[in-house]
Amino acid sequence: MRASLIQIRVDEDESLDSRRRRAAALVKDQAGVDLVVLPELWTTGAFAFDRFAAEAEPLEGPTFEAMAKAASDAGVWLHAGSIPERSGSGSGSAADDGTLFNTSLVFSPSGELAAAYRKIHRFGFDKGEAVLMGAGNKLVTVRLPQTTVGVATCYDLRFPELFRSLVDAGAETLVIPAGWPESRRSHWTLLAQARAVENQAYVLACGTAGTHAGVPQAGHSIVVDPWGEVLAEAGADEEILTVEFDPAKVATTREQFPALKDRVLGLERPRH
Numbered sequence: 001m002r003a004s005l006i007q008i009r010v011d012e013d014e015s016l017d018s019r020r021r022r023a024a025a026l027v028k029d030q031a032g033v034d035l036v037v038l039p040e041l042w043t044t045g046a047f048a049f050d051r052f053a054a055e056a057e058p059l060e061g062p063t064f065e066a067m068a069k070a071a072s073d074a075g076v077w078l079h080a081g082s083i084p085e086r087s088g089s090g091s092g093s094a095a096d097d098g099t100l101f102n103t104s105l106v107f108s109p110s111g112e113l114a115a116a117y118r119k120i121h122r123f124g125f126d127k128g129e130a131v132l133m134g135a136g137n138k139l140v141t142v143r144l145p146q147t148t149v150g151v152a153t154c155y156d157l158r159f160p161e162l163f164r165s166l167v168d169a170g171a172e173t174l175v176i177p178a179g180w181p182e183s184r185r186s187h188w189t190l191l192a193q194a195r196a197v198e199n200q201a202y203v204l205a206c207g208t209a210g211t212h213a214g215v216p217q218a219g220h221s222i223v224v225d226p227w228g229e230v231l232a233e234a235g236a237d238e239e240i241l242t243v244e245f246d247p248a249k250v251a252t253t254r255e256q257f258p259a260l261k262d263r264v265l266g267l268e269r270p271r272h
């Protein structure tokens with residue numbers, strides 16, 4: 001299986017329209033690979049909080065349209081990263097009240113929406129995304145012909161229980177778009193490897209390049225195999241990281257080193 005991670009540059013020198021056109025063209029250039037991945041909030045910038053409301057889109061808005069077409073033009077599975085979604089205009093979900101969500105879109109090679117994932121763990125503690133956006137509450141997996149993909153976004157990477165739940169739901173390849181800051185790059189690499197090793201799964205983690213809202217981005221998109229080996233890692237600048245990997249290695253790793261079978265659940269808590 002071949003995958004391309006598009007570590008697109010997101011900065012204020014480029015308009016949203018231009019970046020959307022450029023992303024669509026970059027996706028089309030990947031015709032021939034199986035899966036293409038874009039990063040988190042690449043339209044607006046993950047740290048451009050003051051633009052979330054103005055640039056939020058309905059689920060089936062302009063980015064949806066452009067990415068659906070790019071997926072079908074290229075004939076690839078496309079994890080189109082995430083958009084600031086404004087609920088209430090076509091999402092058909094319970095939260096139809098205008099709440100913003102950080103929503104990832106996955107398209108099939110015919111351009112059909114295969115899955116939408118609303119980021120569960122919002123970043124920012126008492127500001128930013130954590131106060132401006134609603135939280136998703138649904139696990140999302142997508143069955144590709146070669147592998148079952150489990151979807152998570154950026155800050156989710158810090159929450160191992162989410163990934164274990166995705167594994168319990170059948171995930172073999174964990175795809176994580178992000179807008180991870182340079183200041184915590186060591187955590188990004190460490191956590192991507194940890195999620196791969198502990199879940200005996202591939203990790204495809206795609207970040208952004210550039211600086212948005214004054215926050216330099218880490219880049220360094222990374223692909224890790226189920227044994228924790230780094231198969232490919234990008235630099236800091238805009239780059240397309242293409243990697244070939246064997247999805248069957250998930251099953252063989254889990255058979256040969258069956259640590260997932262040794263999980264002990266429901267331990268008694270200390271009584272103090």
Ligand SMILES: O=C(O)CCC(=O)C(=O)O
Pocket residue numbers: 046122123153154155156158179180181184187
């Ligand atoms: O957890 C981190 O250090 C970065 C998270 C983040 O930037 C995000 O989720 O947008």
